[in-house]
């Protein structure tokens with residue numbers, strides 16, 4: 256969805272760019288007159304993404320080391336902010352959305368996909384390190400998440416898609432099952448909890 260909307264010549268920012276795959280796909284969409292910036296806090300990921308950019312001949316993509324709560328990017332300079340499965344990991348989501356609002360040009364848009372919750376997780380899962388790495392423990396309840404976006408100043412906030420995490424996938428994932436075991440949660444309760452974990456796609460605009 257986010258990638259499909261990108262146009263030739265646009266400047267795109269990917270929050271938590273990891274190995275850089277989404278940046279490379281975005282780079283193809285914006286072409287040689289556009290630019291893509293990936294920001295990630297992990298030096299190893301930035302190094303790996305830069306190497307891939309060099310190998311793939313992507314001259315319109317830059318990777319910067321930094322935090323999404325304090326973006327190393329000038330204000331009013333970005334047409335579109337994209338991000339996949341990263342903001343849930345931030346301990347300060349409010350600050351992330353304020354930063355996204357700051358760097359967007361007036362009229363710019365944010366199109367993100369993330370993990371949110373329909374209700375709070377049991378404490379044992381919230382405090383699980385494994386759960387954090389699985390992008391679950393840091394996730395916020397969706398109403399609060401959308402409120403953070405609104406409070407940052409965004410308008411025309413639209414939930415494009417909201418899909419519960421498939422329990423079949425979870426039950427076959429040893430990491431996920433280890434989280435439930437560690438938290439001493441029985442499989443029946445695990446299924447109910449899994450139903451509260453949602454993949455959310457949302458778009459929002461910084462008005463002109």
Ligand SMILES: C[S@@+](CC[C@H](N)C(=O)[O-])C[C@H]1O[C@@H](n2cnc3c(N)ncnc32)[C@H](O)[C@@H]1O
Nearest residue numbers: 271272273295296297300321322323339341344
């Ligand atoms: C689950 S991976 C997702 C990577 C990529 N977006 C993808 O879809 O493949 C999360 C990435 O976000 C980065 N990350 C997590 N918290 C961050 C933060 N506060 N600031 C910057 N990067 C962060 C991690 O280093 C990691 O590369």
